[in-house]
Amino acid sequence: MSLNMRRTRLTALCACTSLAIYAAGLLTGCANSSTTSGLEASSAIAYPAPSALGNNGSTTEPTTKDNGQVNGQANPHADIATELERRMMIGPAAARSIGWRPTWTLSFEVDGGIQRIWSNDSGVFVLDGRNELSLLSTDTGLRRWRTFIGEPGDIILDLFVSTEAQLVIILRSDALVTCNLATGFPEGPLDGVVPPVQRLEWLARTGGKLIGEDLIYGGLGGEVVWQSWSRGFSSRAHRVGRRLNVPPVIFDDTLIASALGGQVVALQTATGGLIWSRTLLDGLGAAPTRQDDRVYLAGLDQHLRCVSLETGRAIWTVLLTAPLKTSPVVLGDSVYQLIPDEGLSAWETTPKDSPEGRQRWISNDVHGSVISTLGDRLLTWNPRAGVLATASPMTGALDVSLQLEPGTRVQASDMDNGRLFVISATGRVESLLPAR
DSSP states (O other): OOHHHHHHHHHHHHHHHHHHHHHHHHHHOOOOOSOOEEEETTTEEEOOOGGGOOTTSSOSSSOBOTTSEETTEEOTTHHHHHHHHHHSSSOHHHHHHHTEEEEEEEEOOSTTOEEEEEEETTEEEEEETTSEEEEEOTTTOOEEEEEEOSOTTOOEEEEEEETTTTEEEEEESSEEEEEETTTOOBOOTTTTTSOSEEEOSSOEEEEEEEETTEEEEEETTSEEEEEETTTTEEEEEEEOSSOBOSOOEEETTEEEEEBTTSEEEEEETTTOOEEEEEEOSSOBSSOOEEETTEEEEEBTTSEEEEEETTTOOEEEEEEOSSOOOSOOEEETTEEEEEETTTEEEEEESSOTTOTTOOEEEEETTOOSEEEEEETTEEEEEETTTTEEEEEOTTTOOEEEEEEOOTTOEEEESOTBTOOEEEEOTTSEEEEEEEOO
């Protein structure tokens, strides 16, 4: 037997072994360890390295015949690859069709499944239905630690990391909870001088932003609250309206908040001083988006607006056919907005002499919001229909569409070549990376 033939058979054997190991773990389930900290090597199942697998889920070197044989012999892993496609939420071939590849999967076998996932430079934080928080390695899915951050009925709104203090900060509706970033153990700021559970003076309704020593969030009574998390008390609050319906956003030194009554205010982030205010016909349907000195607002009053960040003055406004419930996405010279029951639309960011805006296109085949991009393609997600799709940013033409199981959720870590997290209704997480 030639040396090249031996290498070919060895490569095929390695790929088959990797698929078999993964499939065995996936098909038998992934048991959670009772360990509360430290790496749990058995928790995550890694996918075969892409260098070992070709376009059809097998090695690149062997010749595959139409009858499923490799080099005249039975393909040892064709059945496994087929089973992976069937059992996984997004199998290797399906992921490759949209430009991504699976990297790891992890199961959380608890009542209530998975509530939220946050991904940042410290890792992947997963909150399950019992309000148990786990920190996973971004690259491998291995669990570093897990800890309870509240009772099952507590409402968890947001999570932040202070790398300087080496603390994880969790915003509940009634309190701030802090724990050690390395271990997950409860730990208060200032070396424990401040308790790890801080009761909030102003009950929280929305998530927020961490700016230095302040955690800024939306209060239940319609106020924006500055909570000094390192000292354990609120330093200021500014009432916006009856009730905030989207989290406050911060663009440089300007904070923008919106209330259900249509009030939109811009405040100085450092002092809370008022910069400008406007009253719309209704509140915002999602968080504003910014590009340079312009802010884009998607309204429940069916209007898509572009306003000046400095003054709040309208630059252009267009009336659409339905209340807007997703954030505008600005990429280059286009702003993409999902119009319910119509489809994804694209607009010029700065149309000349066009106070009513200028539409580039609308796609009746794409009914998801843009969650990430890969090369010259938009990645869109429609949670109501469970459809993950790619589309052209120039024309809106549908490229590839994947129908996922009911109850599946998809989120991206970044708008540009983001890592995808696919979450099942039963508590399984699959991680995917761009394939190129």
